[in-house]
Amino acid sequence: MQRLSIVPTLHDDVDAMNAIFGRYVEIGKGTRLAQVDLGDYSYCDRFCDLANVTVGKFSNIASFVRIGATDHPLDRASLHHFTYRSASYWDETKDDGAWFAHRASRRAFVGHDTWIGHNAQIKPKVTVGHGAVVASGAIVTRDVAPYTIVGGVTATKIRDRCTPKTADRMLDLAWWDWDHATLRARLADFRSLSAEAFLEKYEVF
Numbered sequence: 001m002q003r004l005s006i007v008p009t010l011h012d013d014v015d016a017m018n019a020i021f022g023r024y025v026e027i028g029k030g031t032r033l034a035q036v037d038l039g040d041y042s043y044c045d046r047f048c049d050l051a052n053v054t055v056g057k058f059s060n061i062a063s064f065v066r067i068g069a070t071d072h073p074l075d076r077a078s079l080h081h082f083t084y085r086s087a088s089y090w091d092e093t094k095d096d097g098a099w100f101a102h103r104a105s106r107r108a109f110v111g112h113d114t115w116i117g118h119n120a121q122i123k124p125k126v127t128v129g130h131g132a133v134v135a136s137g138a139i140v141t142r143d144v145a146p147y148t149i150v151g152g153v154t155a156t157k158i159r160d161r162c163t164p165k166t167a168d169r170m171l172d173l174a175w176w177d178w179d180h181a182t183l184r185a186r187l188a189d190f191r192s193l194s195a196e197a198f199l200e201k202y203e204v205f
Contacts, residue, residue, distance in 0.1 A: 008038075011046075023180075028063065035104055039112070052104050052124060056112035057176045062136070067122040068108045073099065111146065112176040131170060133161060146171060162195055169199050 008021035011029040019033040022040035027033070030047040037054045044050065044061035051068040055061070072079040082089050084096035106124035110116065114128055117136035122128060128144045135151030135158065144150050147167035149158045160167070178186075189198055 022057065035107075045118075052106060053108040053110060053122075055110045056114065056130065058113045059110055060115045061110075062116060062118040062120070064119045065116050065121070067110065067116070068106075068124050069121060070103055071106070071124065112174075117151075130176075131161060131167065166195055166199065169203065170195065173199060173203060175202070 004024045004026055006023045008025040008027065010016070010027045011031075013030045014027050014033070015031070016027070016033040016036075018035045020037045021027075022038060022042065024041045025038050026043035027038075028044055028046040028048065031044055032049050032051075034051045036050045036052075038044075039055055039057035039059065041057055042055050042059040042061070044065065045063035047064050048061060049066045049069070050061075051070055053068045055067075061067075072081070073083065076083055084099040086093040087095045103124075108122055108124055109127040110122065111128055111130035111132065113131050115133045116122070116128070117134055117138065119136055120134045120138045120140065122134065122140045126140055126143055128134060128140065129146030129148070131147040132144045133149040134140055134144065134155065135149065137153070138151045138155040139153045140150065140155040142155075144155070145157075147161040147164075147170065149161055150156060151158050162170070183190075186202070189201060193201065
């Protein structure tokens with residue numbers, strides 16, 4: 001397997017526009033990014049479509065995920081993009097900048113240490129909390145609380161990933177802010193300890 005580096009690893013046919021990448025980021029083949037901020041250690045697999053979204057650190061985004069799918073104007077006489085991509089149809093017209101600004105303002109947020117399953121969709125303005133899991137094929141239209149697992153169309157809560165007390169302790173620990181050397185030093189404990197045992201070892205009271 002290819003070793004990742006501090007600079008982002010972009011595989012074949014990635015289309016990135018106005019994208020900001022953290023350290024150790026990996027972007028899968030055929031992925032399209034527009035107005036995306038991807039935090040340290042986060043990755044997306046093949047053929048994802050991410051727009052107008054801020055993604056935290058250590059996010060795991062499976063293949064064919066779509067986040068921040070763009071809107072069409074429901075209140076106009078036509079849904080079609082000739083009304084806002086007008087310069088593609090007539091030489092003397094300009095695109096509708098106000099519409100594109102409106103789209104860009106409807107940002108989604110995906111928290112730290114999240115897992116977005118294969119072919120899931122997260123709609124604009126939705127927040128997926130830290131530590132949450134979105135099941136494969138889910139369509140998320142409402143905010144997802146930290147450390148919960150959601151699935152279905154439209155997505156609803158399946159269960160907690162851990163107890164609420166453990167979730168609160170994990171949020172307080174915020175291990176995703178540790179530096180690269182600390183993560184390496186504690187790698188064996190990430191691998192071998194339960195969440196509760198990990199907290200007991202590294203919490204500072």
